Amino acid sequence: MSRKFTQIAFTPAVKAAQEQRGSRETYARFEQNGPENDTVTPEIEDFIAQLDGFYLGTVSSNGYPYIQFRGGSPGFLKVLDRKTLGFADFKGNIQYVTVGNLSENDKAFLFLMDYRHRKRLKIWGRATYVEGDTQLIERLKISGYEAEIERAILFHIEAWNWNCPQHIPIRYSQQEVDAMQARIAELEQLLANTNQLS
Ligand SMILES: Cc1cc2nc3c(=O)[nH]c(=O)nc-3n(C[C@H](O)[C@H](O)[C@H](O)COP(=O)(O)O)c2cc1C
The missing domain is CATH 1.20.5 (Single alpha-helices involved in coiled-coils or other helix-helix interfaces)
Structure with missing residues (x-):
């Protein structure tokens, strides 16, 4: 079974870089082996449940990547179903870079890092924002956390990949x-x- 993250991350230029540096053969085998990696597993669900922050990447129309940190109470990033994550988007510096980017390109990236346990997970997918859906906001809200919620952001998982713990400071x-x-x-x-x- 082909690993989905390699289909997204291993572009022709990436494969050429692997070829030039001698790792292409290993990764060509890797592409053919292993489980599916496009749905939330119990391990991922547990990992997400204790996170108090994560990094959300979007794409600007000029081609630059854009990454923003999102913080909250543990569990504020929620697993809505096996392919969908969601969180309440708090009012911030009103630059709306993420929202603007998503309005024209839904490609997005989640970088989930647990420094305490030295675990990190990369997730590729598509993100949408939903404004004015009080039921959805209610579902994503964490009671007792002081923040003004402006909208919901839904993240549809296309692929994930665990990273090794190397060089993660505790x-x-x-x-x-x-x-x-x-x-x-x-x-x-x-x-x-x-x-x-x-
Ligand atoms: C008063 C205030 C000021 C902020 N200033 C910054 C800032 O200078 N730089 C930054 O990256 N985030 C800042 N933040 C956090 C962001 O506003 C927040 O993460 C928001 O979601 C950013 O969305 P965007 O990066 O998609 O525009 C600030 C938040 C608040 C409430």
Whole structure:
């Protein structure tokens, strides 16, 4: 079974670069092997559920790529079905670069990075934005998170590919650091109490 991400990412120029540098044969075999990679697996669903941010890439009409970071509470990127992800798009700096790009080219890219567990996932697909659909917004909203929601963005998955963890620095979220500091304080108190007793 052909791997879908290679059909998108391995353009003739990419294949020529692989050929020139000696990796084409390996990747030609890779294209023929392995499972389908265009639907959400249980591993991907779990990975997405704990993400508190991701990078969304779109294409400008002048050919430049454009990447914007989106942050929120863990789970704000939602799996709507096996081929569709969605998130509530917050009001920002009102440049509307992503929305403008998507209005004329729906090709998009998600770069999902979990620094804590050194895992990253690339997803190619098509993105659309939906304005004024209160039911959809309600479905994507995370209660308790302070942000003005302007629209929904839906991402239709065409292909995904896990990357190896190499060179990913380990980073902890503020929430994780807070939990660790609270635990340290607790243990220090316990130690102080024990020392007083002895
Ligand atoms: C007051 C405010 C100022 C912001 N300034 C910037 C900025 O200078 N650069 C940036 O990349 N994002 C900035 N952001 C975040 C973006 O506005 C936000 O991610 C938005 O979705 C960007 O969409 P766009 O990049 O598609 O235009 C800002 C957000 C707010 C609320």
